[in-house]
Structures are given as C-alpha cells and as structure tokens.
Amino acid sequence: xxxxxxxxxxxxxxxxxxxxxxxxxxxxxxxxxxxxxxxxxxxxxxxxxxxxxxxxxxxxxxxxxxxxxxxxxxxxxxxxxxxxxxxxxxxxxxxxxxxxxxxxxxxxxxxxxxxxxxxxxxxxxxxxxxxxxxxxxxxxxxxxxxxxxxxxxxxxxxxxxxxxxxxxxxxxxxxxxxxxxxxxxxxxxxxxxxxxxxxxxxxxxxxxxxxxxxxxxxxxxxxxxxxxxxxxxxxxxxxxxxxxxxxxxxxxxxxxxxxxxxxxxxxxxxxxxxxxxxxxxxxxxxxx
Numbered sequence: 001x002x003x004x005x006x007x008x009x010x011x012x013x014x015x016x017x018x019x020x021x022x023x024x025x026x027x028x029x030x031x032x033x034x035x036x037x038x039x040x041x042x043x044x045x046x047x048x049x050x051x052x053x054x055x056x057x058x059x060x061x062x063x064x065x066x067x068x069x070x071x072x073x074x075x076x077x078x079x080x081x082x083x084x085x086x087x088x089x090x091x092x093x094x095x096x097x098x099x100x101x102x103x104x105x106x107x108x109x110x111x112x113x114x115x116x117x118x119x120x121x122x123x124x125x126x127x128x129x130x131x132x133x134x135x136x137x138x139x140x141x142x143x144x145x146x147x148x149x150x151x152x153x154x155x156x157x158x159x160x161x162x163x164x165x166x167x168x169x170x171x172x173x174x175x176x177x178x179x180x181x182x183x184x185x186x187x188x189x190x191x192x193x194x195x196x197x198x199x200x201x202x203x204x205x206x207x208x209x210x211x212x213x214x215x216x217x218x219x220x221x222x223x224x225x226x227x228x229x230x231x232x233x234x235x236x237x238x239x240x241x242x243x244x245x246x247x248x249x250x251x252x253x254x255x256x257x258x259x260x261x262x263x264x265x266x267x268x269x270x271x272x273x274x275x276x277x278x279x280x281x282x283x284x285x286x287x288x
Contacts, residue, residue: 032061040268041066043069044123046122047071048070048128049129049156053077058257059126061088064091070088070094071095072095073102082097084097103151103155112163124175125172125175126174131153131192133192134189141191153198169214171215174210175220176202178196178199179221180222180279183221183286203217216264216271218278219277223281223282223284225253225256225257247284260280
C-alpha cells in the first residue's frame, strides 16, 4: 500500500495530516536495497511518483543502485525528498525532485515536461503515488474524499502515463502499484480498494493497447508492508498485529517488494511478461 499523502479523519477536521515520514516509526522500515549491483538499469531513466517514503522510496534507491537516473514526484515532504536525493546521488546517479499535486492534470503534464527536459526520455514509469482515508462505515465516506482518492490513485495514472508515452520507446516499461485490497477488499477502505481494482483493469487494458509498440505494462500488488501508510491509517492495537494474518504471519518490508518492480522493468528478466500482476503479500493466494 503506497503513500504519497495520507488522510486520517480526526473529529471535526478533514485536513490532510503529514504522517508519511518513516523517521518516527519503531522499528524503522527496511528501505535498503539488498545485494550487489548488477547494473540492470545502467543509464536508464526512471520516472516514479510517491517515492519520498515507503515502497516508492526503496524502488528509487534500488533503481539508482542498479544504474538509473531518477525523477521523483512527491507532494510536499521536502525533507524526505531531499534525503532521497542525497542517497541517490550517493550511488553516483542524478536525481530530479518534482513537487506538486498529482490530482491536477496540468501538474502531471508539467512534471513529465520537467523530467524529459532534464533527461530527454523515460525508460521506466512507475505509477506509485496513492492516498487513503479510513472510514468506520460506507455511509461515512464523503463525496469530496472519494473524489480526492480517485483523482490521486487512478486519474493521475491516466494523466501521467498519457503525458509520458511520447517519450517512451520500444523496450520501455510501465509498472503500476495496486494492493492486495483490490482482490479481497477492505471494509474501512472501500473507495481506496475501488481505485486499486480500477488499476488492475487499467494495467491489463493499457498492456493490450501498447504491446504492439513494444512497451510492457505490469503491476505489483503488495500485501501488508511496513510503511508509514500503516502507522498513519490504523489504530495501535491493529498495528501490533500487522501482517499476522498472512500465511507467513508477519508484515513485509519495502526492501522485499522493490525487487518485483526491478524484475518487471528489466527486459533481460521479464521480456515475455505484460499485463500481469506480481503479489508480494506474505503467501496469500489471490485469484483474478
């Protein structure tokens, strides 16, 4: 479950709360790419949304370690983003930070324009940003929050991808972040789960549309991964049981998910795979 911005309802307010930094999480998430670099992404250009924390952060670091220059789109978590930039440059790669609201189509276009002006092209596009608001019942979902969830989670994918395609050539890859909730639902995240279901259909349809151009489109559907989204969304008693319901009886780490994105991005590894979803979810069997 990725996060660009997280909203958790407090009595008397619906204002966004900045809670997607991992600095105060105990234990801290594991965002460190594992193993030695094989230069799988040597001199490639990665454009990724929602990479200042969580799974997106680890993906950006892993791709940089594997030789990619990275353009990161984030909302307003400037400290986290600048920290990411330093780490990516520590791998000897370039990092472009782009701050703004993906709910606005015009910003999505400007973000792609800025990245392509800097790097000239996009080899890998990862649509990872997302938002969610927990509600105790379906009746409590407000129209404005539902619209915001759809704008951030699925509309932005249409806008970003449409703007990026002119800069993507044969051999490029698009990877979308879904969630296990798209397959089994969630009683308190109905609008969020609905957007993730839409992304499944978006991934499959876009794959069919672009296969003749040699652009592969796939997705990753993480299960209960230890990211700031978890601590921001759920009460302490539920956080203590995070991931215990999976067959592995534990939550996963971002570092255990990011290699799925690398695999799907690498033509040497996944050239015959498109329109598919990988499921790093602790062993849960999902169909569809």
